Amino acid sequence: MALRAMGLLVAFWLAVVLVVGGFVAAEAVLCVAMSPASLALLVVAPGLATLVTALCSRAGPTPTIRLTPASTRLWELVHSAADDVGVEAPTSVQLDAGVAVRLASRRRLVIGVPLLAAVNPGQLSVLVRRALSEDVRFRPAIAWGVRFLSRTRDTLARTPRWNAPARPAVRAFTAYYLRVAEQALTTSDSAEVRWEREVIEELWELFLVRYAALGLRAGFLPARPMAGFRRLLDAELPLGDEARASALLAEGETLDHAFAQLLSEEQRAMPRADWDTLADLSQRHEVTRSALEVLGGLTLGAALDRLAAGELAFLAKPGATDVVASVRYRLALVVTAALADVGVVRWRMAWPGPPELVVDDPGAEAITTALDEAAALTPEVLPLRMLLVVSGVPPDFRPVRQLSSPR
Incomplete structure (x- = not known):
């Protein structure tokens, strides 16, 4: 597989050289012959120039952090694994955001931060021994090919339409190369490891998309992200009370600290x-945005006045087939934003699943009844007005897009 991966890289570069070289040669011949066809070939030039630019672009370095000597227990595990395998121990151990243990070079071992939260020390030792025992020919070149082809594919996907003919070919070639490279660089998981790497990867992706990024639109990040990932793991894959490999880290090198170092400078400043x-901020942000869209500049009191006058259609979604149902749904968004603004409703994190709504007095049942009456075919808005007044919502309430700091 390693030889096949190298052959594919060579073939790709030969194809590029033949295409670009063939174009240049044909253009030169046609220009010498003063042929009008040379102008037709120049139409292809911008596409080839963009392709060459994509091939020559450099990717930023993959974020990693170096493990310091302070994490003595993790270093001891790595050295013990190297002795068991009979190889020289790595001189550098780095942490990244992947879900694997791999040799980036003969002397540099890379361990994924989410992996340290998911496995126990015994399982980590097995993974380190396996990584140290793998001697893959052309490993650096194959790994470079993975980064290079993936970057080229992604760059071409964002370029103008004149590169459209090259995209399917590059995309298909890259997909095949990635499959070959994965088989060349990895081996099957050891039977001693009692977890599925694919499941951990899926949960890590879910965590990043659904949970870690939960407050991004509101401008916040979690204070203890990896504690949240552990909660998700416990909910989906009960781990029990057994210590995780993260316990091998020094006190100052927690998983949360490592996660923070892998963020961009802009994210670290948030x-x-x-x-x-975080759950409350993110949901308030979304419901406030929706309420602003529903009211269209009106105050909540003015909207209720129009409902009391029998004007339902103004609050319904344009083109809604069931006007009453649409008004009920959209009015609930506005009322929820108003009650969240005064602290009657809030959200808390639920693992797993979306944030959970918590309702204080006057209670969810009273709110539901008042909304049903206000959004009926013959609206009765007085109960809802009274409920809002008792809850502390002013009649001139308008959603405020800019959220305040955490309360």
């Missing part, structure tokens, strides 16, 4: 919030 506050 304010932090605990998970429940």
Whole structure:
């Protein structure tokens, strides 16, 4: 597989050289012959120039952080694994955001941060021994090919339409190369490891998309991200009380610290919030945005006035087939934003699943009844007005797009 991967890389470059070289040669011949066809070939030039630019672009380095000597127990595990395999121990151990243990070079071992949260020390030792025992020919070149072809494919996908003919070919070639490279660089998981790497990868992706990024639109990040990932793991794959491999890290090198170092500078500068506050901020942000869209500049009191006058259609979604149902749904968004603004409703994190709505007095049942009456075919808005007044919502309430700091 390693030889096949190298052959594919060579074949790809030969194809590029033949295409570009053939174009240049044909253009030169046609220009010498003063042929009008040379002008037709120049139409292809911008596409080839973009392709060459994509091939020559450099990717930014993959974010990693170096493990310091302070994490003595993790270093001891790595050295013990190297002795078991009979190889020289790595001189550098780095952490990244992947879900694997791999040799980036003969002397540099890379361990994924989410992996340290998911496996116990015994399982980590097995993975380190397996990584140290793998001696793949052309490993650096194959790994470079993975990064290079993936970057080229992604760059071409964002370029103008004159590169459209090259995209399917590059995409198909890259997909095949990635399959070959994966088989060349990895071996099947050891039977001693009691977890499925694919499941951990899926949960890590879910965590990043659904949870870690939960507060991004509101401008916040979780204060303890990896504690949240552990909660998700416990919910989906009960781990029990057994210590995780993260316990091998030094006190100052927690998983949360490592996760923070893998973020961009802009993300590291963002304010932090605990998970429940983050859930509340993110949901308030979404419901506020929806309420602004529904009201269209009106105050909540003015909207209720129009409902009381029998004007349902103005609050319904344009083109809605069931006007009453649409008004009920959209009015609930506005009322929820108003009650969240005064602290009657809030959200807290639920693992797994979306944030959970918590309702204080006057209670969910009273709110539901008042909304049903206000959004009926013959609206009765007085109960809803009274409920809002008791809850502390002013008649001139308008959703405010800019959220305040965590309360």
